[in-house]
Amino acid sequence: MVGAGVIGLHTACRIQEELPNVQVTIVADKFTTDTLSGGVAGIFRPSCHLQGPEPNIARKWHDDSWEYYRKLHHGEDAGVAGIVEIPVFAYSNRSKEATKNLWLESVVPVWRDLSEAEMTLVEGDFKYGSYYITLVIDPTYHLPYMFDRFKSRGGKVVEQNISSFMELHEYDVIVNCTAMGAKKLCNDNNLVPVRGQVYKVKAGWIKAAFYDDLETYIIPGVDYVTLGGCRNFESWDTDVNKYDSAAIWERCTNLLPNLKRAVIQKEFVGLRPHREPVRIEKEIIKQDDKQLKVVHVYGFGGYGITLAPGAAMYATQLVKQSLHPDTTALKAHL
Ligand SMILES: Cc1cc2nc3c(=O)[nH]c(=O)nc-3n(C[C@H](O)[C@H](O)[C@H](O)COP(=O)(O)OP(=O)(O)OC[C@H]3O[C@@H](n4cnc5c(N)ncnc54)[C@H](O)[C@@H]3O)c2cc1C
Ligand SMILES: *[C@@H]1O[C@H](CO)[C@@H](O)[C@H](O)[C@H]1NC(C)=O
Numbered sequence: 001m002v003g004a005g006v007i008g009l010h011t012a013c014r015i016q017e018e019l020p021n022v023q024v025t026i027v028a029d030k031f032t033t034d035t036l037s038g039g040v041a042g043i044f045r046p047s048c049h050l051q052g053p054e055p056n057i058a059r060k061w062h063d064d065s066w067e068y069y070r071k072l073h074h075g076e077d078a079g080v081a082g083i084v085e086i087p088v089f090a091y092s093n094r095s096k097e098a099t100k101n102l103w104l105e106s107v108v109p110v111w112r113d114l115s116e117a118e119m120t121l122v123e124g125d126f127k128y129g130s131y132y133i134t135l136v137i138d139p140t141y142h143l144p145y146m147f148d149r150f151k152s153r154g155g156k157v158v159e160q161n162i163s164s165f166m167e168l169h170e171y172d173v174i175v176n177c178t179a180m181g182a183k184k185l186c187n188d189n190n191l192v193p194v195r196g197q198v199y200k201v202k203a204g205w206i207k208a209a210f211y212d213d214l215e216t217y218i219i220p221g222v223d224y225v226t227l228g229g230c231r232n233f234e235s236w237d238t239d240v241n242k243y244d245s246a247a248i249w250e251r252c253t254n255l256l257p258n259l260k261r262a263v264i265q266k267e268f269v270g271l272r273p274h275r276e277p278v279r280i281e282k283e284i285i286k287q288d289d290k291q292l293k294v295v296h297v298y299g300f301g302g303y304g305i306t307l308a309p310g311a312a313m314y315a316t317q318l319v320k321q322s323l324h325p326d327t328t329a330l331k332a333h334l
């Protein structure tokens with residue numbers, strides 16, 4: 001497994017579960033909270049435009065992921081796994097559609113229009129609004145939790161910066177969960193960074209998430225509230241931009257003036273690994289006299305936390321096929 005962000009960790013744990021006789025090793029240059037995945041809010045909220053390798057498959061990843069996180073939230077591990085249920089108030093002045101999300105509406109327990117009184121919970125005189133309940137998968141808890149699960153089942157860990165897959169030729173199958181790292185590793189021109197910037201603040205009184213036409217969001221986690229955001233297509237800038245900081249602060253405090261009293265803990269910039277379609281597929285890479293079996297799992301853009309468990313289930317089937325091409329072909333034939 002190359003990569004220890006949310007996609008690598010979920011896929012590694014899933015392989016351990018379904019293939020208990022397989023020894024899984026995670027190789028990465030950064031782990032858990034030091035990855036992109038570790039810096040984001042982690043709200044469960046998909047884009048209905050997401051494309052997988054076949055029609056409707058991204059929708060299945062979404063539905064499977066919801067089921068996975070919902071079960072985890074109902075179980076005794078919810079606290080250590082960082083899974084929190086939160087209400088969401090989504091506002092728009094542009095259109096009712098801007099506050100909707102068909103995939104999410106079909107799985108969450110509550111989804112309705114905002115009442116007149118609820119329309120006035122924020123400043124701004126908005127015209128349209130939706131209310132729903134979703135989950136936050138707080139990565140500062142969730143990623144260490146998944147990493148511990150992986151290690152407690154005998155998973156091995158190697159800290160290494162890979163410049164070519166050939167460095168890993170001793171493994172039977174390599175799973176490529178490198179996100180933006182795949183740009184260089186795979187020479188993949190379809191992979192584009194979509195830059196995002198957020199504040200992490202202490203504001204314990206915020207117990208719900210708020211969206212304003214999706215550009216502005218306020219999302220509480222376990223210890224911090226995340227204030228965002230921006231989407232800069234094809235920007236590689238990983239430095240905090242003071243103009244973005246000012247705009248985010250102004251938009252969030254305009255929406256909820258009580259945030260002016262929030263204590264800023266830090267700012268975070270991340271590059272969403274955007275790819276259409278998301279890449280989950282097998283490949284056999286031949287170089288010199290060596291042959292590598294690779295399963296690629298990357299390009300989840302702004303939705304990697306949301307889709308990780310479902311994508312891991314799908315990727316694990318491809319790992320099985322790569323390990324035992326003959327038996328799976330035979331089974332398919334029978
Ligand atoms: C501001 C912002 C907010 C977001 N909010 C949300 C949200 O609320 N909900 C949501 O679902 N998604 C959100 N996202 C998207 C989400 O963060 C990503 O989709 C997700 O983190 C991608 O996970 P990943 O495991 O593919 O990548 P990463 O977390 O980037 O992990 C990549 C791993 O690969 C390793 N790696 C890469 N190259 C190499 C190499 N050459 N050698 C060794 N190791 C290598 C890295 O060290 C790392 O371990 C947000 C993104 C941003 C930027
Ligand atoms: C790994 O190597 C790449 C390219 O050489 C570099 O950009 C990156 O910073 C390195 N990672 C670490 C953790 O040093």
Ligand SMILES: *[C@@H]1O[C@H](CO)[C@@H](O)[C@H](O)[C@H]1NC(C)=O
Binds near residue numbers: 093124
């Ligand atoms: C939304 O539109 C109304 C009426 O057109 C306007 O008064 C209000 O200021 C707008 N709100 C925002 C946040 O733009």
Ligand SMILES: *[C@@H]1O[C@H](CO)[C@@H](O)[C@H](O)[C@H]1NC(C)=O
Binds near residue numbers: 162164185296
């Ligand atoms: C990840 O996949 C890309 C695309 O095929 C490839 O170029 C790159 O070498 C892979 N990374 C690793 C570590 O194998």
